[in-house]
Amino acid sequence: MKGIIFTEFLEIVEDNFGLEVLDKVLELSNDQGIYTSVGSYDHKDLVKLIVNLSKVTEIPADKLQETFGEVVFVQLLRSLPPAASLNNSNNCFEFIRHVEEYIHVEVKKLYPDAVPPTFDFISESETEMVMDYRSARCMSHVCFGLIKGCSKHFNQEVAIEMSPLNDSGSEVRFKLNLVA
Structure with a gap:
C-alpha cells in the first residue's frame, strides 16, 4: 500500500x-x-x-475507515496533476469511472508492484451506478468513505448501498443512487 x-x-x-x-x-x-x-x-x-x-x-473500526476515506478524498484529489483527466469529470459517477480507468492504471505504471483495488462496473445510468469492488486488502469501508467524499466534492447527494459478495470482504457490490 x-x-x-x-x-x-x-x-x-x-x-x-x-x-x-x-x-x-x-x-x-x-x-x-x-x-x-x-x-x-x-x-x-x-x-x-x-x-x-x-x-x-x-x-467502530468500520466507521473510522469510512470517515478516513471521506476525509482523505480531498487530500488525494489535491495530489492529482492539473492535467489529469479526472479533473475534467463533471459528476460523481464520471469521476469514479475515471478512478479505475486513470488512477489505477497510472499507479500500476509508476509502481509496477502495486496492487490497487479494481472496480467492475455492472450497470450505469444517469441516476444509478452498480459496481463491484475487489481488493485483497478488504477495505471496502474506506471505499465507501471515498465515494461519500466524491459525492460531496461534486455537491451530489448519493445513497450508497454496500453488499458483501464473499465472506472475506474482498469483494463488495456498491449500488449508488443519485438522490434528487
Whole structure:
C-alpha cells in the first residue's frame, strides 16, 4: 500500500483526536509511525492502526475507515496533476469511472508492484451506478468513505448501498443512487 495513505491517516488522527491519542495508537500498534508518501508498506500495518484507534476512541473500526476515506478524498484529489483527466469529470459517477480507468492504471505504471483495488462496473445510468469492488486488502469501508467524499466534492447527494459478495470482504457490490 502506498505511503501517502499512511501519512494522511496519521495526520488525520492527530488533527481529529490529538497527538496523545496518536501516540497511544502507535504504541499499541508497536509502530514507529515513520512513513514516506512514496514508500510502500504492508496494508496490515494500517489495519492494525485502525483497530487500535478504534480501541482507544471506542469508535467502530468500520466507521473510522469510512470517515478516513471521506476525509482523505480531498487530500488525494489535491495530489492529482492539473492535467489529469479526472479533473475534467463533471459528476460523481464520471469521476469514479475515471478512478479505475486513470488512477489505477497510472499507479500500476509508476509502481509496477502495486496492487490497487479494481472496480467492475455492472450497470450505469444517469441516476444509478452498480459496481463491484475487489481488493485483497478488504477495505471496502474506506471505499465507501471515498465515494461519500466524491459525492460531496461534486455537491451530489448519493445513497450508497454496500453488499458483501464473499465472506472475506474482498469483494463488495456498491449500488449508488443519485438522490434528487
